[in-house]
Amino acid sequence: MGRLSIDAGYMLDRLAALLEIPSPAGYTDMVVRECTAELQRLGAQVELTRRGAIRAFTPGKTSKGARAIIAHVDTLGAQVKALKDNGRLELVPIGHWSARFAEGARCTIFTEKGAWRGTILPLKASGHTFNEEVDTAPIGWPHAELRVDALTRSRADCERLGFAVGDIVAIDPQPEFLDNGYVVSRHLDDKAGVAAMFGALEAILREKAELPVDTFWLFSIAEEVGVGASSLLTRDVASLVAIDNGTAAPGQASDEFGVTIAMADQTGPFDYHLTRKLIRLCRDHDIRYQQDVFRYYRSDSASAIEAGEDVRTALITFGVDASHGYERTNVHALRSLAELVTAYLTSPVEITRDAESVSGIEGFTTQPMQEARAAHEPVVPRPHRA
Structure with a gap:
C-alpha cells in the first residue's frame, strides 16, 4: 500500500494534549x-502492565513474526533530595539532564497533600546581591535549589506544608506551535514521538490498511531512567522499531526535517537488515531522510536487547535541537516519521524465517561481502584457493 496520508492537525493536537x-x-x-x-477511541485493543506500560494491538494476516513500534511517555524531571534550612528544596534529576537547563524553569511539586508551584534557581540568583558571582557560580544540581511559591522560610515550614524527601517535580514544558511548522517545548523527547505514533495509527485505522502481520503499539513509562521496553514485548514479536528524538547538533547528521535513521547508538549498531529496509522504504516512497550515529544515546530498543529479547531493532527519529533542554523540532519531521511507520507496517515481511524464534539455516539472511568497484571497471578473475 505504501505510505499513507497523515493528518498533521490531529498529530499536533495529540502532542499538545500530551504536553x-x-x-x-x-x-x-x-x-x-x-x-x-x-x-480505545481509535478502536485499538489495549492492555496495560502492572505499572502502566501500554501494549496496544492491531491485527494482521498472521500473528507470528509480529512487528512492534515503541515510544516513551515518560519525561525528564526532578525529585526532592532534601528540605533545606532556608525553606527551599534540594533536587536530584530524574533522567540525565543538566542543571544548566533547569535554572529558571517553572515547575510543579507533587506532595501527598497536593501540588505546589515553584521555580528552580541557582544558589546565587540575584545580580543585585551577588554581582558578577551570578555569572561565575558553578553549574550543577548541588548548586541549584527549588524556591516554592509558599511561605517556607525553614525546614519546619516545608514539613508543615507537607513537603518530603522523594517528592516528584515536573518541569513546565512551555510549548509553542509556530505557523512555520516549528514546535518548541521541553519534553518533545518523547511526546513528539508518541504523537507521531498516534498519527500513524490513526492513518492505518482510517484507511483500513491491511497489515501482513500483527502489530503492537508500545508505550513505555521509564525510558529516561533506562528501563524502557524491557518488559513489554510478547513472544511473537520479531522486530521492534523505536521512535525517539535525534540530536540535531554540530557533528551530527540529524535534522529537524525528514526522518533521521539511527545506524548505531552507544549500545552498538542497530539490526542491519531492518535498518536498511527502513532506508529503502524512504527512498521508494520519497520520504526525506538522513542517517546518523549517536555516541551518548540509548533508546527503548537498547533496553529490550539488554533484557534478553532476541528481536531485530531499529531506531527512527525526529531531529531535535537542544535535546534534553528547551527543545525544537518541525512538524515536517513528525509527519515524515509517521509516513515511514505506515510504509513499514504495510510492507511485506521479507525475512519469513523470523516467524520462529529458533530454526535452521534455511532462509537465514546474508550480508554483502564482495569487493566494491565502479560501474566502468572490468571484472578481473580472482585466483582459486585450495
Whole structure:
C-alpha cells in the first residue's frame, strides 16, 4: 500500500494534549490514562502492565513474526533530595539532564497533600546581591535549589506544608506551535514521538490498511531512567522499531526535517537488515531522510536487547535541537516519521524465517561481502584457493 496520508492537525493536537500532562518517569499514571483513552477511541485493543506500560494491538494476516513500534511517555524531571534550612528544596534529576537547563524553569511539586508551584534557581540568583558571582557560580544540581511559591522560610515550614524527601517535580514544558511548522517545548523527547505514533495509527485505522502481520503499539513509562521496553514485548514479536528524538547538533547528521535513521547508538549498531529496509522504504516512497550515529544515546530498543529479547531493532527519529533542554523540532519531521511507520507496517515481511524464534539455516539472511568497484571497471578473475 505504501505510505499513507497523515493528518498533521490531529498529530499536533495529540502532542499538545500530551504536553499538558506532567509525566516525569515515576509519575506517569495520568498520561497513561490519556493515551489509553485515545487508543480505545481509535478502536485499538489495549492492555496495560502492572505499572502502566501500554501494549496496544492491531491485527494482521498472521500473528507470528509480529512487528512492534515503541515510544516513551515518560519525561525528564526532578525529585526532592532534601528540605533545606532556608525553606527551599534540594533536587536530584530524574533522567540525565543538566542543571544548566533547569535554572529558571517553572515547575510543579507533587506532595501527598497536593501540588505546589515553584521555580528552580541557582544558589546565587540575584545580580543585585551577588554581582558578577551570578555569572561565575558553578553549574550543577548541588548548586541549584527549588524556591516554592509558599511561605517556607525553614525546614519546619516545608514539613508543615507537607513537603518530603522523594517528592516528584515536573518541569513546565512551555510549548509553542509556530505557523512555520516549528514546535518548541521541553519534553518533545518523547511526546513528539508518541504523537507521531498516534498519527500513524490513526492513518492505518482510517484507511483500513491491511497489515501482513500483527502489530503492537508500545508505550513505555521509564525510558529516561533506562528501563524502557524491557518488559513489554510478547513472544511473537520479531522486530521492534523505536521512535525517539535525534540530536540535531554540530557533528551530527540529524535534522529537524525528514526522518533521521539511527545506524548505531552507544549500545552498538542497530539490526542491519531492518535498518536498511527502513532506508529503502524512504527512498521508494520519497520520504526525506538522513542517517546518523549517536555516541551518548540509548533508546527503548537498547533496553529490550539488554533484557534478553532476541528481536531485530531499529531506531527512527525526529531531529531535535537542544535535546534534553528547551527543545525544537518541525512538524515536517513528525509527519515524515509517521509516513515511514505506515510504509513499514504495510510492507511485506521479507525475512519469513523470523516467524520462529529458533530454526535452521534455511532462509537465514546474508550480508554483502564482495569487493566494491565502479560501474566502468572490468571484472578481473580472482585466483582459486585450495
